[in-house]
Amino acid sequence: xxxxxxxxxxxxxxxxxxxxxxxxxxxxxxxxxxxxxxxxxxxxxxxxxxxxxxxxxxxxxxxxxxxxxxxxxxxxxxxxxxxxxxxxxxxxxxxxxxxxxxxxxxxxxxxxxxxxxxxxxxxxxxxxxxxxxxxxxxxxxxxxxxxxxxxxxxxxxxxxxxxxxxxxxxxxxxxxxxxxxxxxxxxxxxxxxxxxxxxxxxxxxxxxxxxxxxxxxxxxxxxxxxxxxxxxxxxxxxxxxxxxxxxxxxxxxxxxxxxxxxxxxxxxxxxxxxxxxxxxxxxxxxxxxxxxxxxxxxxxxxxxxxxxxxxxx
Numbered sequence: 001x002x003x004x005x006x007x008x009x010x011x012x013x014x015x016x017x018x019x020x021x022x023x024x025x026x027x028x029x030x031x032x033x034x035x036x037x038x039x040x041x042x043x044x045x046x047x048x049x050x051x052x053x054x055x056x057x058x059x060x061x062x063x064x065x066x067x068x069x070x071x072x073x074x075x076x077x078x079x080x081x082x083x084x085x086x087x088x089x090x091x092x093x094x095x096x097x098x099x100x101x102x103x104x105x106x107x108x109x110x111x112x113x114x115x116x117x118x119x120x121x122x123x124x125x126x127x128x129x130x131x132x133x134x135x136x137x138x139x140x141x142x143x144x145x146x147x148x149x150x151x152x153x154x155x156x157x158x159x160x161x162x163x164x165x166x167x168x169x170x171x172x173x174x175x176x177x178x179x180x181x182x183x184x185x186x187x188x189x190x191x192x193x194x195x196x197x198x199x200x201x202x203x204x205x206x207x208x209x210x211x212x213x214x215x216x217x218x219x220x221x222x223x224x225x226x227x228x229x230x231x232x233x234x235x236x237x238x239x240x241x242x243x244x245x246x247x248x249x250x251x252x253x254x255x256x257x258x259x260x261x262x263x264x265x266x267x268x269x270x271x272x273x274x275x276x277x278x279x280x281x282x283x284x285x286x287x288x289x290x291x292x293x294x295x296x297x298x299x300x301x302x303x304x305x306x307x308x309x310x311x312x313x
Contacts, residue, residue: 008050010128013037017090043262052076058086079124114142125153134166162191245288255300256291263287
């Protein structure tokens with residue numbers, strides 16, 4: 001661990017439930033804990049690193065299911081809030097005839113009930129080695145304000161800030177608002193993660209090279225662009241390198257990016273922010289391995305690797 005006072009990786013985001021179709025008729029569904037930040041928080045815990053999650057849940061059966069699953073996964077929920085009227089958001093995931101998963105529709109029965117700035121506990125940030133956010137809740141004004149305060153607290157208490165762009169277009173009123181809001185967080189990021197498609201969308205460019213050139217003036221320490229079977233394109237203080245991944249037979253890539261991010265956060269918690277090309281390669285190689293491992297199993301959270309699954313450090 002980098003510093004003995006930094007006891008955990010901290011993630012803020014929506015608790016989420018995935019209602020995944022049981023077959024291609026898409027007429028019956030099974031409930032799973034889900035959502036990008038949830039997957040990452042659980043992924044970190046499964047990798048043997050204390051993982052704390054800031055979210056809000058209610059008093060209904062779905063919220064009880066969510067809290068119960070976090071307890072099973074040993075995710076620290078001391079900094080989360082219970083508001084009786086809150087209802088956890090969800091997404092219906094349909095199966096195509098080729099058994100690919102598609103996000104069909106979101107449900108959010110209590111969108112106005114969010115973690116507020118005053119709900120944040122500074123102790124969570126004092127003990128955090130790194131704060132992890134993604135853009136999934138930034139469309140909501142309260143969540144946006146809370147996210148900005150969370151970053152402020154992280155910086156105040158010496159925690160790093162990792163931002164996974166992770167765009168969900170259906171949740172935004174316009175592409176312009178999506179871009180402007182997400183890019184406003186880049187100036188504070190120590191680690192910034194995209195897919196290739198997200199990079200070109202955000203920067204309104206046509207290629208990875210053009211997108212990175214547009215981001216260069218921001219001086220972001222580490223930029224990671226995941227590219228599936230091609231591995232990861234990584235940038236450290238302007239220096240570019242490609243980190244390949246061993247090929248696997250992919251069954252379902254749904255949670256691969258979240259497993260990758262969990263690996264990045266674990267590495268940084270234990271070793272600090274990579275500051276050489278060699279350490280960046282080691283960090284990304286480990287994360288690539290986790291992403292590939294997740295892709296060999298069906299599901300998202302169900303495919304998150306555990307420390308016992310890993311043959312490398």
